Amino acid sequence: QVQLQESGPGLVKPSQSLSLTCTVSGGSISSGSYSWSWIRQPAGKGLEWIGRFYTSGSTNYNPSLKSRVTISVDTSKNQFSLRLSSVTAADTAVYYCARISYGSFDYWGQGTLVTVSS
Amino acid sequence: QSALTQPASVSGSPGQSITISCTGTSSDVGSYNLVSWYQQHPGKAPKLMIYEVNKRPSGVSDRFSGSKSGNTASLTISGLQAEDEADYYCCSYVGSITWVFGGGTKLTVL
Numbered sequence: 001q002v003q004l005q006e007s008g009p010g011l012v013k014p015s016q017s018l019s020l021t022c023t024v025s026g027g028s029i030s031s032g033s034y035s036w037s038w039i040r041q042p043a044g045k046g047l048e049w050i051g052r053f054y055t056s057g058s059t060n061y062n063p064s065l066k067s068r069v070t071i072s073v074d075t076s077k078n079q080f081s082l083r084l085s086s087v088t089a090a091d092t093a094v095y096y097c098a099r100i101s102y103g104s105f106d107y108w109g110q111g112t113l114v115t116v117s118s
Numbered sequence: 119q120s121a122l123t124q125p126a127s128v129s130g131s132p133g134q135s136i137t138i139s140c141t142g143t144s145s146d147v148g149s150y151n152l153v154s155w156y157q158q159h160p161g162k163a164p165k166l167m168i169y170e171v172n173k174r175p176s177g178v179s180d181r182f183s184g185s186k187s188g189n190t191a192s193l194t195i196s197g198l199q200a201e202d203e204a205d206y207y208c209c210s211y212v213g214s215i216t217w218v219f220g221g222g223t224k225l226t227v228l
Binding site: 046047058063064103108109110 | 218
């Protein structure tokens with residue numbers, strides 16, 4: 001059973017960068033069968049796809065966030081990470097990591113709340 | 119890349135059937151059979167209920183079914199149960215290896 005777990009600071013100051021890590025267990029992120037993604041959800045609002053990476057090293061991002069987002073991977077730790085720069089209060093949300101299979105998000109982490117505030 | 123359009127809320131009584139629509143464009147829902155649906159209970163992570171328009175992951179009740187016609191996808195829940203009360207989100211692949219979600223629909227079981 002694949003499990004994903006997000007971790008990282010719960011509070012980030014405006015204009016700084018948000019950094020989160022997703023640790024995957026029960027499966028290898030190096031498997032060519034899947035890709036891996038970040039998704040966020042502001043309180044009381046809908047889901048927003050942030051980006052994804054594939055084991056080949058390729059990454060793809062939401063056009064609305066592309067200039068501020070970087071997704072990277074550490075295969076030795078079976079982790080992938082999200083960095084979002086120049087954050088504002090609008091970036092306050094629960095951030096989820098998820099696995100992509102057959103074009104859908106089949107396994108999700110529990111989510112981690114990140115608040116942007118001074 | 120605009121969010122897919124879902125009704126804000128739907129409701130039904132136990133045992134009834136309800137359908138949630140998800141309207142996109144010819145560039146997303148209309149172009150790809152990669153529509154998925156997610157159930158989210160309060161404070162929980164979303165759960166995949168339907169993928170590739172009408173396929174159910176192992177363990178998901180056959181009371182949940184999906185379909186698509188043109189630029190609109192639909193999720194039908196038959197034999198409504200109290201535990202079906204949740205938020206539901208559709209999602210579509212939109213090309214160039216990107217995805218877009220719907221705004222979400224709150225299902226109330228009366």
